Amino acid sequence: MNHCDHRAVPGFNTAVETTRMDEGRRIPPFAEDTLAVVTDAAGGTGEALPRDEALDVITDVERFNKADAEDALAQLESRGYIYLVDGEVRITPTDE
Numbered sequence: 001m002n003h004c005d006h007r008a009v010p011g012f013n014t015a016v017e018t019t020r021m022d023e024g025r026r027i028p029p030f031a032e033d034t035l036a037v038v039t040d041a042a043g044g045t046g047e048a049l050p051r052d053e054a055l056d057v058i059t060d061v062e063r064f065n066k067a068d069a070e071d072a073l074a075q076l077e078s079r080g081y082i083y084l085v086d087g088e089v090r091i092t093p094t095d096e
Contacts, residue, residue: 034072046093054089
């Protein structure tokens with residue numbers, strides 16, 4: 001048996017294991033909408049915009065108050081969808 005071939009391990013279901021790993025990255029619908037708005041404002045994945053500008057865009061487009069906008073960014077950051085560097089919100093690049 002090849003130790004790297006999980007298909008050969010009885011009881012190991014790759015689809016189930018992948019689903020479990022993805023559960024930690026799931027975000028609520030409001031955060032998904034926020035990610036789309038911020039990604040569009042930044043110009044796509046791998047891009048950035050100033051945090052204050054991101055908050056302004058979120059409050060304008062999503063009609064969140066500032067606390068809700070900050071919470072949405074925190075949700076996205078905690079799950080790896082965005083990251084903050086030098087006062088900028090950077091959109092984590094994806095393979096898609």
